[in-house]
Amino acid sequence: MVTSIIEKIMGNVPDYATDIERQFLIRQEMKKLGHDKINLLKNQVNEYLIFMRKIQASDIEIGGSTAQGYIWYRVYGKKQPRTELGQFSLDATNVLCQSILSDKQWERLIDWRATDFSHVIQNNGAMLRWRSTIYFDMGHLALNMRAIADKIFPFNALGFKPAIAKHLSLGHEKQGLILITGITGSGKSTTMDSIIDANNQSFAGHIVIIGDPIEQIHLSKKCIVRHRELGRDVLSFKDGAIQALRQDPDIIVVGEMRDPETIMTCLEITDTGHKVFSTLHTSTAVETIDRIIAECPAIEQERIRNRLADVLKVVVSQKLVPTREDKLTMAKEVLLVDSSVKAAIRNNNTHEIYQMISERGHLGMTTMEQDLVRLYRNRIISKESVYDYANNKKRVHELMLSE
Secondary structure: OHHHHHHHHHOOOOOOOOHHHHHHHHHHHHHOOOHHHHHHHHHHHHHHHHHHHHOOEEEEEEEOOOOOOOOEEEEOOEEEEOHHHOOOOHHHHHHHHHHOOOHHHHHHHHHHOEEEEEEEEEEOOEEEEEEEEEEEEOOEEEEEEEEEOOOOOOHHHHOOOHHHHHHHOOOOOOOEEEEEEOOOOOOHHHHHHHHHHHHHHHOOEEEEEEEOOOOOOOOOOOEEEEEEEEOOOEOOHHHHHHHHHHHOOOEEEEOOOOOHHHHHHHHHHHHOOOEEEEEEOOOOHHHHHHHHHHHOOHHHHHHHHHHHHHHEEEEEEEEEEEOOOOOEEEEEEEEEOOHHHHHHHHOOOHHHHHHHHHOOHHHOOEOHHHHHHHHHHOOOOOHHHHHHHOOOHHHHHHHHHOO
C-alpha cells in the first residue's frame, strides 16, 4: 500500500525536476492525498522507529544521496545499514521524510535547508519521543532521529561524588552556572535530564526548560516544570532565557550555549540569582572556559572572564566509551570552581586548571584521564579505549604506568 502511494505521488513529478523544485512538487502532490494515506506513510516511518527501540539503537538515518537506499541504525556506537528492511529509491525516502513534517516544519526546512523538531508516537500505552532533524543532502532529503530515553537515568548512577552532587542541587546552592559538555552523542542530554529530575524530586520550586527541540518531558513532582521549545513556544534561547526571568523560576535550563548572545545572556541571568544549567560542544573543562571567553568580542573578554569566575560552579565534560561487553559507559571530567580556579580564570591562567583538577580528587574533581584509568582498573573498559578516548595521551600513559 505504501509503495503504491509513493508511486502515485512520483508519477506526477517530472523527471527533469531536481533539488528544491522536486521537493516542492512532491509536497504539492502529497497535499492532494487524504489524511488516511498520509498516516500510512507516517506509520511506515514509525515502524522503523519501533524497531529502533527493539534493537536498542540510539540513532536512525533515512534517505540522502549516499545512504544507498538503506535504513541505518547506530547501536552501541556503531552505525550500520539494516539491509533486511529493504532498499528504497531516493524519491521514496523523500516522500517518507516529508510525511512526518508539519507545514511549519516544512517552511523552516525550505528557509534554512534543515529543520529540527521532536517526534512523538504512542506505542502500547507509552509515549515515545525522538529528537529529529531533516536536511538537504545533494538535493534530496535526509533524516536523523535520536531516541529519547523513555526512562530517566537515575542520578545516583552518574557517579558524582557528594561534594559535586551538592553543587548540582537546588537545596544546597540557589544560584550559579553549571555546564554539561561533550561532543554530539556523548550523553549530555541524559546527564542533564538526570540532574533536572533529581532536583524535581527533592525540592519545591519552578524549573523552566528551553530546548531545541524539547526532548524529555518532565512531569511536575515537587517542582512545577515548564517546557518551551524553540520555534514552537519561543523564538530563541536568548529570548527564552530573558522571558524566564519574569516567570518566577528557580532553575533555568538553556538547551545549548551555541552563540555569543546566548552565552552573555546565561551569564547575566545567573548574575540575577538563578541556577542555570546549559550545554556546550567542548571536550574538556579548560576548553569550555576558553571557548566561552573566546566567543565574546575582544573588548568584552576581560569583563566576561571576571563574570564567569564569579558565576561558574561546575563543569562536567563527558564521553561515551565502549565497554568490554560492547555497550557504552560514561567517562567524565569534573571541575568544581573553587577559589584557586576562580583566580586562574580571572588572571587568564586557565592552563593551570587541569593540574588543579588532577590534585583535587577529595573535592570530587577528576580529569578525563583519571576517570578512564578508573574504568580500566574496574575492568569496565579496555586498555585500548583508555588511550583512544583520552584527551591528554601523555598524562594517561603516565597514569597507566603508575598502576
